[in-house]
Amino acid sequence: MLNYILRRLLIALPSLLGISVILFTVLALAPGDPFEDLANNPNVPPEVRMALRAQFGLDDPVWQRYIQWLTSMLQGNWGFSFVSRIDVDQLILQRIPVTIAVIGLSQVLALLVALPVGVLSAVKPYSWFDRIASTLAFVGFSLPTFFTGVIFILVFSVNLGWFPFVYRSDLSSTGWQWWVDQFKQSIMPITVLGLFQAASWMRYVRSAVLDVIRLDYVTTARSKGLDERLVIVKHVVRNALIPVVTLVALQMPAVFGGAIVTEQIFRIPGIGSLLIDAILRNDTPVIMAVTFVFSCLVIFFNLIADVLYGWLDPRISYR
Numbered sequence: 303m304l305n306y307i308l309r310r311l312l313i314a315l316p317s318l319l320g321i322s323v324i325l326f327t328v329l330a331l332a333p334g335d336p337f338e339d340l341a342n343n344p345n346v347p348p349e350v351r352m353a354l355r356a357q358f359g360l361d362d363p364v365w366q367r368y369i370q371w372l373t374s375m376l377q378g379n380w381g382f383s384f385v386s387r388i389d390v391d392q393l394i395l396q397r398i399p400v401t402i403a404v405i406g407l408s409q410v411l412a413l414l415v416a417l418p419v420g421v422l423s424a425v426k427p428y429s430w431f432d433r434i435a436s437t438l439a440f441v442g443f444s445l446p447t448f449f450t451g452v453i454f455i456l457v458f459s460v461n462l463g464w465f466p467f468v469y470r471s472d473l474s475s476t477g478w479q480w481w482v483d484q485f486k487q488s489i490m491p492i493t494v495l496g497l498f499q500a501a502s503w504m505r506y507v508r509s510a511v512l513d514v515i516r517l518d519y520v521t522t523a524r525s526k527g528l529d530e531r532l533v534i535v536k537h538v539v540r541n542a543l544i545p546v547v548t549l550v551a552l553q554m555p556a557v558f559g560g561a562i563v564t565e566q567i568f569r570i571p572g573i574g575s576l577l578i579d580a581i582l583r584n585d586t587p588v589i590m591a592v593t594f595v596f597s598c599l600v601i602f603f604n605l606i607a608d609v610l611y612g613w614l615d616p617r618i619s620y621r
Contacts, residue, residue, distance in 0.1 A: 423435045
């Protein structure tokens with residue numbers, strides 16, 4: 303297992319290197335000047351702006367700037383934000399815990415909804431439960447998160463007044479009350495993201511279980527007199543989860559990207575809103591760091607999927 307993981311990591315290194323080259327080149331050649339505000343400010347002398355450009359190497363060739371960036375990144379220095387005036391890694395570390403908490407809980411909610419509903423729909427296909435669940439699933443992933451987010455705000459914040467519609471990172475409460483306030487302001491974005499993912503995953507789970515439940519070894523297990531629940535859980539669900547694991551692993555980085563919209567709606571100070579602000583202000587070091595983090599997430603979750611394959615299906619070898 304350890305050798306397999308090490309081999310996969312060694313294979314991932316050239317991929318990450320190629321991704322970083324493409325990202326850095328595109329951002330370096332993109333139009334815009336991070337010091338445009340200084341150029342339009344009559345109180346800032348032109349020589350000050352030129353000195354800043356020379357300090358950050360913005361006038362150097364692209365390949366030279368990339369080598370400098372890669373060398374600094376390997377040393378733990380991810381650059382300096384032109385807008386926030388602090389280190390990029392410190393800026394990301396301030397934002398990423400909120401994003402991980404919201405996205406992590408939303409994915410847990412999605413799995414808790416999609417797995418049992420998808421399995422029950424496949425065990426009883428074309429029943430009333432299956433028809434209702436399928437209809438709700440189609441409606442769920444047909445509506446974008448920015449629409450359902452606004453609906454949640456109008457219903458639960460404006461009309462009912464149950465939850466705050468603006469996420470606050472500076473809660474004044476302490477103790478248990480802080481956890482209560484944190485839960486109240488997080489429940490709507492978590493629900494919006496979770497139900498959107500659950501609607502899509504439920505259909506995949508149903509399809510995967512239907513494909514497995516018709517196989518011969520399932521019929522053999524039933525003919526041996528095994529309990530139906532044991533047949534479903536041990537012989538059907540475990541093998542049906544293999545394509546679902548692939549789907550979940552590949553969609554996790556996309557979830558981080560999709561959370562950008564949700565963070566904007568609920569004003570969550572996460573890594574998604576950080577990326578939007580950096581793009582609007584042409585803060586190249588922050589854009590490069592955040593997009594590179596997303597690329598690392600793609601490699602990481604693919605590795606997790608490969609490891610889970612062997613646990614779900616012992617026939618899969620790590621050699």
